[in-house]
Structure formats: C-alpha cells, structure tokens
Amino acid sequence: MELTKFFNYGSVVLVISGMVNSIGINYGQIADNLPPPENVVPLVKSIGATKVKLYDADARVLSSFANTGVEFIIGLGNEDLGNMRDPNNAQAWVKQNVQSHLPDTKITCIFVGNEVLTFNDTSLSDNLLPAMQSVHTALVNLGLDKQVTVTTAHSLAILQTSYPPSAGAFREDLIDILSQTLSFHQKTGSPFLINAYPFFAYKGNPKQVSLDFVLFQPNQGVIDPATNLHYDNMLYSQIDAVYSALASLGYKKLPVYISETGWPSKGDEDESGATPENAEKYNGNLIKLMSKNTGTPMRPDSDLNIYVFALFNENMKPGPTSERNYGLFKPDGTPAYALGITNSNDSTAGGSIGNGLTTPFSPTSSSTGYLSISSATVRGRYELVGHVLMASLLLIKIVV
Numbered sequence: 001m002e003l004t005k006f007f008n009y010g011s012v013v014l015v016i017s018g019m020v021n022s023i024g025i026n027y028g029q030i031a032d033n034l035p036p037p038e039n040v041v042p043l044v045k046s047i048g049a050t051k052v053k054l055y056d057a058d059a060r061v062l063s064s065f066a067n068t069g070v071e072f073i074i075g076l077g078n079e080d081l082g083n084m085r086d087p088n089n090a091q092a093w094v095k096q097n098v099q100s101h102l103p104d105t106k107i108t109c110i111f112v113g114n115e116v117l118t119f120n121d122t123s124l125s126d127n128l129l130p131a132m133q134s135v136h137t138a139l140v141n142l143g144l145d146k147q148v149t150v151t152t153a154h155s156l157a158i159l160q161t162s163y164p165p166s167a168g169a170f171r172e173d174l175i176d177i178l179s180q181t182l183s184f185h186q187k188t189g190s191p192f193l194i195n196a197y198p199f200f201a202y203k204g205n206p207k208q209v210s211l212d213f214v215l216f217q218p219n220q221g222v223i224d225p226a227t228n229l230h231y232d233n234m235l236y237s238q239i240d241a242v243y244s245a246l247a248s249l250g251y252k253k254l255p256v257y258i259s260e261t262g263w264p265s266k267g268d269e270d271e272s273g274a275t276p277e278n279a280e281k282y283n284g285n286l287i288k289l290m291s292k293n294t295g296t297p298m299r300p301d302s303d304l305n306i307y308v309f310a311l312f313n314e315n316m317k318p319g320p321t322s323e324r325n326y327g328l329f330k331p332d333g334t335p336a337y338a339l340g341i342t343n344s345n346d347s348t349a350g351g352s353i354g355n356g357l358t359t360p361f362s363p364t365s366s367s368t369g370y371l372s373i374s375s376a377t378v379r380g381r382y383e384l385v386g387h388v389l390m391a392s393l394l395l396i397k398i399v400v
Contacts, residue, residue, distance in 0.1 A: 024051035024307030037064035057097035066104035084131035149190035168241030195260035206272035216285035262309035264322035276337035
C-alpha cells in the first residue's frame with residue numbers, strides 16, 4: 001500500500017494531535033492483512049501518538065520507528081517466562097531485541113508476561129518474578145538499566161474490591177507474589193501496568209451500569225463515601241481503586257500506567273454496547289479528557305499514562321467478535337469510525353452537566369475482569385467472566 005494513501009486516511013484525525021501531550025497506542029499484529037510497519041509510522045504520528053506498546057519485539061517494527069522519537073514498550077510473551085529465568089537467555093534476548101535497536105529506536109520499557117496472575121497457573125506465576133529479575137540483570141550488565149525498565153502487565157481482575165475506589169484491594173491469594181513484584185518495581189523504578197476495560201462492566205450488566213458513566217458522557221456520577229471524592233466516569237474510579245490497593249501494601253508513590261483500555265466498534269448479539277458510536281464516544285472522550293492534563297480525583301497531580309487499545313482491527317484474534325474490532329483503524333488505513341473531538345464548549349467528558357442525567361449503577365451491578373494471553377501458538381485476549389470487582393455498590397451515593 002502506498003505511503004501517501006496511508007497518511008491521507010490517517011490525517012482525518014489530525015485534529016487530536018494538537019490537543020494531547022502524549023497519547024499511547026497498542027500496536028497488535030494478530031492479523032494477516034496489516035500494512036508493513038514502515039507504512040504505519042505516519043499513521044501513528046497522524047493521531048498524535050508518541051508512545052507505542054508492542055506485544056513482542058518485532059525487529060521490523062522497531063527499525064521502522066527508528067529516529068522518530070516514538071517511545072516503545074516491548075513485550076516478552078508468557079510462553080517465554082521459563083526461558084527467561086536463565087540469565088544467559090535473558091542477556092541474549094536483551095542484546096538481540098533491545099540493545100541492537102538503541103539509541104535509534106527509543107525503547108523505554110519491557111513488559112515480561114501479560115496478565116499472568118489471573119491465570120491461576122503456578123507454572124506461569126512462579127516464573128514471572130525470576131524472569132523479570134533476569135531481564136533487569138541483563139540490562140544492568142549491558143549498561144541499559146537507566147534507560148530501560150522492566151515490568152509486567154496485569155488484568156484488573158487482580159483486584160478483590162474496586163468500589164468504592166478508596167476501598168480498592170488486591171485479591172488475598174495474590175498478596176504474597178504481588179508484594180514481591182511491587183518491591184521489584186520500587187527498587188528498579190519501573191511502572192505498574194494495569195489493563196482496564198469499562199466495556200466489560202457495561203457488557204456484563206447493561207441494564208444496571210450507566211452507559212454514560214462508562215463512556216465519559218454527562219451523568220450524575222457517584223461519591224466515594226470515605227473520601228467524598230466525585231467520580232463521573234468508571235475508568236478513573238478503576239484507576240483510583242488500583243492506587244488504593246497499592247497504598248494498602250505501602251506503595252503510594254508507584255507510577256501506574258493504564259497499559260490497555262478501549263472499546264470495540266462491533267460485537268456479537270450478547271455484547272451490549274459494542275457499536276461504532278460507542279467506540280467513538282469512549283475513545284474520543286478519553287483523548288479529550290487526557291488533553292486536560294489532570295489526573296484522577298484521588299491523584300489529580302499524577303500523570304495519566306494511558307495506552308489505547310488498539311491501532312488496528314485484527315482479523316485473526318480468537319474469541320468473540322469484539323476481539324477483532326477494537327481498532328481505531330481498519331487494515332487499509334481508513335478509520336474504523338469517525339474519531340472526532342467535539343466542540344470545546346460542549347459538556348462532554350467532565351464538563352458541565354445538563355438534563356437527562358443517568359444513574360451510574362444500581363446496587364447489584366458488577367464488573368468483569370479482562371484476561372489477555374500470549375502463547376507460542378495462539379495469542380488473544382479473553383474475558384475473565386464472573387470476577388466481581390464492585391461488591392460494595394450498596395455504598396454508592398448518587399449525586400443529585
């Protein structure tokens with residue numbers, strides 16, 4: 001595909017780039033019809049993205065983005081955790097996949113494993129921290145640890161409680177391993193990565209969870225009874241629940257990245273809300289909200305490092321229809337929907353609230369977690385059904 005064609009299609013959303021300091025985007029490649037990486041560079045730039053999260057260490061992608069200034073988080077799959085326990089294997093991997101691209105390509109972070117702890121698979125979880133430590137040691141040995149950090153990505157399902165946000169807490173069965181991992185983060189200065197999808201809360205309870213609340217649309221919001229903080233969208237409530245869970249273990253200052261969040265433009269009959277209109281509202285309002293350069297109610301001065309999922313629709317992903325329709329773009333470079341930014345005088349995404357407000361929740365609503373996997377033969381993201389994250393909704397106070 002011609003480069004000019006790609007850039008012209010991508011430029012329909014150039015309006016976004018002037019409004020946001022730093023957009024992150026997930027670049028998944030589970031498809032057989034995606035453009036070559038060199039044609040993706042202008043598309044990424046056209047949406048104002050300065051950060052890319054890659055699920056592997058694809059050399060062609062990393063080379064294509066050389067000297068662009070785009071920051072990369074690259075991934076090591078769950079299938080590699082056992083091998084990475086060996087320091088020699090870790091050092092060989094870092095030499096080939098990181099050192100060889102520096103400094104031309106700006107690799108700043110490696111995430112080792114994706115949502116490992118929600119598998120409840122000890123063969124994976126037992127290897128997680130040792131693999132992270134080996135990769136970090138390799139970076140130290142090669143003199144790269146000051147510019148490249150090591151982390152792992154978690155599902156929101158590692159939380160036992162997420163409402164009210166001030167009561168956020170990790171699952172008790174994960175406390176030991178999380179405490180060790182958090183200690184590693186603190187010692188090495190690496191961020192804590194969490195994947196958060198309000199879409200699944202709505203999909204699981206479309207009659208009880210307010211669509212406006214999950215789409216950053218005007219709504220009454222909810223009050224955290226312990227802090228009196230007001231929340232008018234679910235994502236910020238989820239992020240603050242993570243902050244609370246971290247603080248409960250003594251890690252108040254650990255940086256948190258939202259390594260995945262997004263909304264599908266198409267889904268199966270039972271996937272309520274998966275429409276182009278809702279995807280446009282979620283991602284458009286999220287980007288608009290990020291442009292305000294403010295944090296969450298609990299951490300108003302903290303930077304929001306958010307990576308939107310995803311750049312492209314990926315036609316080979318397993319699972320429900322929604323899994324193949326999270327992209328901002330179709331494989332030919334045309335927008336999957338009109339990702340526009342509404343007039344700055346409107347009340348969308350945290351502005352003034354007018355009439356017709358909706359209640360964010362009913363007392364019986366719940367949120368499902370989100371499970372991503374990466375294996376040698378099949379890579380995809382799957383819903384972890386039935387993990388209740390909002391068991392305390394009876395405490396919700398509706399603002400009137």
